[in-house]
Amino acid sequence: MIFSGISPRWFLGFDAFLEVLFIFITLIIAWYSFKAHRLSGKRRFLWWGVGFLSISAGYAVTAFANYYLFARIIQTVTSPIPGAIDFNWLHFLGHLAHNGFFIGGYLLLAVVMLRFDDTRLITLFASIVGLLALAITLSDQKWLLHLSLVIFLGHIVFYVWLNPKAKHEKPVKQMHPRLRKSVIVGFSLLFLGQLAYLFLPIAGIAYVVGHVLELLGFGLLATSMFIVLKK
Amino acid sequence: MKQKRSQLDIIHDMLASVQRKGGKIKPTQLLSKSNLSYKMMQEYLVVLYERELLREEQMKGKKLYLITDKGCAFLAEYRRLSAFTDAFGL
Numbered sequence: 459m460i461f462s463g464i465s466p467r468w469f470l471g472f473d474a475f476l477e478v479l480f481i482f483i484t485l486i487i488a489w490y491s492f493k494a495h496r497l498s499g500k501r502r503f504l505w506w507g508v509g510f511l512s513i514s515a516g517y518a519v520t521a522f523a524n525y526y527l528f529a530r531i532i533q534t535v536t537s538p539i540p541g542a543i544d545f546n547w548l549h550f551l552g553h554l555a556h557n558g559f560f561i562g563g564y565l566l567l568a569v570v571m572l573r574f575d576d577t578r579l580i581t582l583f584a585s586i587v588g589l590l591a592l593a594i595t596l597s598d599q600k601w602l603l604h605l606s607l608v609i610f611l612g613h614i615v616f617y618v619w620l621n622p623k624a625k626h627e628k629p630v631k632q633m634h635p636r637l638r639k640s641v642i643v644g645f646s647l648l649f650l651g652q653l654a655y656l657f658l659p660i661a662g663i664a665y666v667v668g669h670v671l672e673l674l675g676f677g678l679l680a681t682s683m684f685i686v687l688k689k
Numbered sequence: 690m691k692q693k694r695s696q697l698d699i700i701h702d703m704l705a706s707v708q709r710k711g712g713k714i715k716p717t718q719l720l721s722k723s724n725l726s727y728k729m730m731q732e733y734l735v736v737l738y739e740r741e742l743l744r745e746e747q748m749k750g751k752k753l754y755l756i757t758d759k760g761c762a763f764l765a766e767y768r769r770l771s772a773f774t775d776a777f778g779l
Contacts (some may be wrong), residue, residue, distance in 0.1 A: 494770050498697050571778065621778035637776035662715055686772045689765075 477521040483680045484514035504577035512563030523552035558591035564610035604655040611649035647675030697733045707756040
């Protein structure tokens with residue numbers, strides 16, 4: 459998830475491929491959420507779409523920065539000094555955008571799950587997201603990002619499980635139980651993936667484990683979306 | 690407690706009852722199946738005509754409501770939307 463430095467050497471390239479894959483999966487969910495908003499007029503679909511779009515942008519920034527910084531490192535090795543200043547700026551802005559998009563995206567999904575549908579509240583959350591992203595970037599404390607995502611994903615998993623039961627709109631048996639289970643397990647795997655990233659300072663293999671868990675989680679979300687679109 | 694049906698749910702219920710009857714339904718049957726008052730049903734019929742989801746025809750001097758292709762497409766999209774909503778707990 460984070461720029462190349464902490465990845466085991468043999469995993470370089472695989473992570474970039476997975477990030478591109480995650481961009482597509484999150485974009486598909488965002489696209490259908492916007493379509494659902496257009497059809498139903500319900501704002502929670504709009505926020506859900508914006509949340510996934512933000513996560514997609516987070517992966518896009520990561521993939522781009524990984525590629526660009528890798529290219530610049532090679533260039534700096536062959537011709538040092540020029541470009542060193544904007545390299546640092548790019549590094550800072552890349553991290554800031556990466557942190558902001560991920561925190562913003564997952565927080566928005568958690569907010570939708572908690573059934574808040576107030577633009578003023580979302581504006582307040584957006585400013586907190588900006589501040590938190592800036593603090594994480596300036597302090598370079600990556601564990602804070604992953605801990606925040608663990609908290610948001612914990613809420614998402616719990617409320618994806620709870621919400622349909624609480625709505626009482628129709629019997630739970632009729633509510634596509636297999637699809638629901640697959641989405642709950644998908645978000646749970648994303649939760650475990652973020653939990654694995656917390657162990658990065660202890661063992662580099664946590665980077666691989668985190669990516670594999672994310673792959674399985676997004677894979678299940680993609681399968682669920684595919685089944686929805688085939689209906 | 691059961692939640693109030695949204696406009697989208699009511700349109701779905703009306704069209705689904707027409708589809709279940711083989712694509713055409715009598716006004717009295719639509720009234721009972723859609724679970725609406727006569728006045729409300731008339732208001733929703735205007736919406737359905739405007740969106741070209743339903744059309745009216747006279748057969749042997751009796752009025753019938755027929756579901757259109759657009760109406761069938763709406764039902765398919767509603768099924769997808771319902772599955773999406775249930776799956777993600779939205």
